[in-house]
Amino acid sequence: MLLRLEDWLKDATAALSTVAEQPRAEARRLIEYVCDWDTVHQISEPGALLTREQFEILNSLLARRNAEEPLSRILGRREFWGLDLSIRGATLDPRADTETLIELVLDTLGSNPPEKILDLGTGSGAILLALLSEYPAAQGLGIDQSAKTLDAAATNAAALGLAPRAQFAMGDWMNGLTERFDLIVSNPPYIPTKDLRNLKRNVRAFDDTLALDGGEDGLSFYRRTLEAAGNHLKPGGMLGLELGIDQQADVIEIAEALGWTLAGQRTDLGGVPRALVFVTDA
Numbered sequence: 001m002l003l004r005l006e007d008w009l010k011d012a013t014a015a016l017s018t019v020a021e022q023p024r025a026e027a028r029r030l031i032e033y034v035c036d037w038d039t040v041h042q043i044s045e046p047g048a049l050l051t052r053e054q055f056e057i058l059n060s061l062l063a064r065r066n067a068e069e070p071l072s073r074i075l076g077r078r079e080f081w082g083l084d085l086s087i088r089g090a091t092l093d094p095r096a097d098t099e100t101l102i103e104l105v106l107d108t109l110g111s112n113p114p115e116k117i118l119d120l121g122t123g124s125g126a127i128l129l130a131l132l133s134e135y136p137a138a139q140g141l142g143i144d145q146s147a148k149t150l151d152a153a154a155t156n157a158a159a160l161g162l163a164p165r166a167q168f169a170m171g172d173w174m175n176g177l178t179e180r181f182d183l184i185v186s187n188p189p190y191i192p193t194k195d196l197r198n199l200k201r202n203v204r205a206f207d208d209t210l211a212l213d214g215g216e217d218g219l220s221f222y223r224r225t226l227e228a229a230g231n232h233l234k235p236g237g238m239l240g241l242e243l244g245i246d247q248q249a250d251v252i253e254i255a256e257a258l259g260w261t262l263a264g265q266r267t268d269l270g271g272v273p274r275a276l277v278f279v280t281d282a
């Protein structure tokens with residue numbers, strides 16, 4: 001059976017309209033993924049015929065998307081800070097909100113580039129790789145508890161030509177770490193445990209619980225980080241943290257009680273306080 005591209009595109013756009021903000025663009029991305037036809041080709045050849053195999057694969061992916069699986073999970077790719085990242089398996093799908101932390105770090109450091117960067121809970125390596133792409137003389141270490149996630153991060157570093165400057169290691173946060181860094185960054189798990197079951201299906205069903213669970217009040221990784229990070233910063237070093245919703249005041253309170261000084265803050269595009277940077281004299 002053969003079907004015209006424009007007919008599948010029309011049906012898929014209608015089918016995706018309840019789950020996708022940009023249903024036609026998503027339908028075109030699926031066609032590109034399955035048929036290797038870019039948007040220019042799709043627009044110039046609307047009557048191109050799909051093979052039976054292409055049609056069946058497209059429909060199976062459409063069904064997954066309609067069951068609220070994020071497009072990035074289906075494609076196994078996510079663009080972050082202009083970098084194309086692989087996010088297969090349990091690796092957290094990096095969010096656009098996390099770019100707020102990158103912006104804040106770049107603004108705060110200005111013309112003082114860090115030489116050594118530590119990324120706690122590195123996941124796909126998104127934060128570390130974005131910073132290494134901005135600081136061409138920097139070296140970085142990404143730590144995660146998940147071996148599969150570390151594989152994805154190393155694959156991403158290699159694909160982006162950043163592998164010579166990026167190391168990845170399995171670990172339990174900063175336990176056992178002896179080095180010191182100019183910059184420590186983290187987007188920690190920050191969802192309170194009791195809220196995990198109320199997350200939307202597109203998060204709950206596709207992101208690994210260990211990447212999300214921030215303990216009873218959602219703040220346990222902030223406490224761990226703020227208690228230990230001072231021992232792993234060089235003099236004059238800086239700590240940058242992404243925040244969950246409504247966590248800014250609590251995180252600042254914990255930090256100041258431990259001797260940190262707030263050096264900058266930034267809201268995301270939705271107006272949510274999303275990133276903080278701290279310095280310490282300790």
Ligand SMILES: C[S@@+](CC[C@H](N)C(=O)[O-])C[C@H]1O[C@@H](n2cnc3c(N)ncnc32)[C@H](O)[C@@H]1O
Nearest residue numbers: 094121122123144145171172173187188189211
């Ligand atoms: C919210 S995700 C952030 C991933 C990535 N940095 C990003 O922004 O897309 C938190 C990450 O912390 C990792 N993680 C959770 N508990 C950990 C622990 N005890 N030690 C090291 N990494 C941990 C998870 O595997 C996950 O990759």
